[in-house]
Amino acid sequence: MALMHIVADWSHGRRVMVATVDHNLRAESAEEARQVGRAARTLDLPHTTLNWHRDTGSGNLMAAAREARFRLLSEWAQANRLPAIALGHTADDQAETLMMRLARGSGIDGLAAMAECRDAFGVRWLRPMLGARREDLRDWLRGRDIAWIDDPGNENVDFDRIRIRKAIAAMGLETAALARSARHIGEARRALSHYAADTAERAVIRHGTITLPRRDFRDAPAEIRRRLLVASCRWITGADYPPRRATVLHALEAIGAGSRVTLDGALIEPIGDRLHIGREPAAAMRAQISDGPEWDNRWRVDGLRPGQQVSALGMQALAQVNWRGAGLSRDDAAASPAIRESGRLIAAPLLRGGSGHRVEPLRDAADFRKLVMAH
Template sequence: MPTDPKELERRAFVALDRLTDGVSGLGLAVSGGGDSVALMQLVSRWPGRSRHAVSVATVDHGLRAASAGEACGVARGAARLGFPHQTIRWDAGDGRGNLMARARAARLRLLSDWAGARGLGAVLLGHTRDDVAETLLMRLGRGAGIDGLSAMTERRASHGVEWLRPLLDVGRQELRDWLRQTDASWIEDPTNEDESFDRARIRRVMAEMGLDPAMLALSAANIAEARAALNAAMLPLIEDAEARLAALVLNRPRFAAAPAELRRRLVVAATRFVTGGDYPPRRSGVDHALQSLEAGTRVTLDGVVLDPSGDRLLVHREPAAATRAALDADRWDNRWKIIGLRKGDRVAALGDGVANLDWRTLGTTHLEAQALPVVVRDGRIILPLREAGDGLSATPIRDMLDFRRILLGH
């Protein structure tokens, strides 16, 4: 049936109202393709637009000769709608590794930096119901578990930004029908038909088999409901969990008595809590860690130490990983906020310096203490946790509220 433009707009506007409540400024990520152009056009017609400052950005990956011109086309379209626009260019470098994965990671980082510089509370993305269906099939082919198979979420926090997807209840073809009825134009990225990419092959298979994206998206939503039930079952396991010095202390007997899937989810969340990583560790690594913990053996996973000792399961940063950590503004190792640094100061892991410290006064283990931050100032080593002075201090970036958010949303 033909798309009813008013009905599509109603669904989009309801989602926009719900997702942007309380958000100060909105960014739109617009590539020039049909989905993101439709999102920009819908936002321009959205009655709630007046409550938000809206800006548009296009990431030009420079992977196709036409990409610069397409970004200019988005800029012209944004100007006609009264939206300020910026093109952000990415240098692909030497092209090593998975190019598409690197491009996705760069896009996320560049857009988050852009949003942060403009004080935008959230960035809207044009993912549709078809993206949910395609992602489900792609992850099925990779042996994903319940988290990977769950539907895309409408709201996700990452890189200091809220990423919002208001079009997950709308089909890709619906959006293009709506664009035609509104006389809007868009470009079709030729890589969408390039079957050297997984998503293009999945789209062809779906079409050949007559798979309905709406039904696949419904399956993903059902899996997400099952995930929510599992999350609820996790809460008793962390009743007395404690966040301390950028580490986590869990109740080992409760952990050991839990079903395997709950233990797996707890290990994944605890690892991400310590590192601040946006993505879970590989399944094979998690399985190995669970086997070691079941045997009562200390194990390392993605730069995190899981140490079963007595009634505690201590999860903390691996010292070797901490020695490779860098300072990003006032954040060190994505774990600590360091305040009061002077020109010439250097932040490093305590490491072997633990031999000259009465680390027991901090309430840590010997290994855990080696990953703590120190400030090297004029040849002197300062432990800001204990020797704070001249405004120098170190504070963990994440607390128990963050752990609960990771645990219930990973």
């Protein structure tokens, strides 16, 4: 509520819209969303309620709700051509996140402060309230006679965050000091990212694959190797989130032993003095068949005619094309886009030109560097 009023004061003709995510976990939530809508209308701001209905499967409720919020909000913003979304996270949220991740044994990325600005899910996310305490915002609202809604879930000790929140209060820990520590860790993370980005400058990017000098990778500290591997996998697959830390560490051990390994849909293989990272063919085969222009969250394919679709070439179809002449490995060729019509192979434009189809990777070297820095 404080964020909405502050942004409304700031907007000065800028286009501002408001969205509330109703997780449908409490009977009162629909009315609460309507209250936000009424408050938005008093500020002449259009308001939308985005509804989430949880899957019946088990799992971490708060994590699932958080994922749903990001997805629903990003889809809403893109549909309304809004380039950025402002969130109301405070210094208290910063401190609680640090303590939760300490309890889980997180690495430096998990312990670092939430970013004031971050690009993800096709949208820029802004957190302009990180320097303010929750009580500061309540005082600000009280001073302007603005009502707000307290979520009763904030007292439910079934959730990790609420238990941490109460523990911070019980121990008399200073939220501002914890948030300051998270910012210091964030500064250390940025330094590591610059180190990794310097090593990444020597990467060779070609036909949607990444090749790193093996010696540079081997000689780098373990944390830098981890960052390069995670950024490479995300660049290959387009994933919004990094692979799990345990699986990354297992992959690094295998690479150190000279073995090839798969990681979240990427295939990593030491070859001579190089470390080659490409798309895992089996993962490409599982990618949804596309009518274009984008496929596998990796390629843009132009020149498709009605009835033509894009899917992975696959190992069985390699015999129909001269994949060796394209300078790709067998795995890279099998994972490359193929054009089919009524199930019949029409073209493999990355391997053989002349079909009138054009393919371009969705990400380039600049995107790889951004991922190294953002990680």
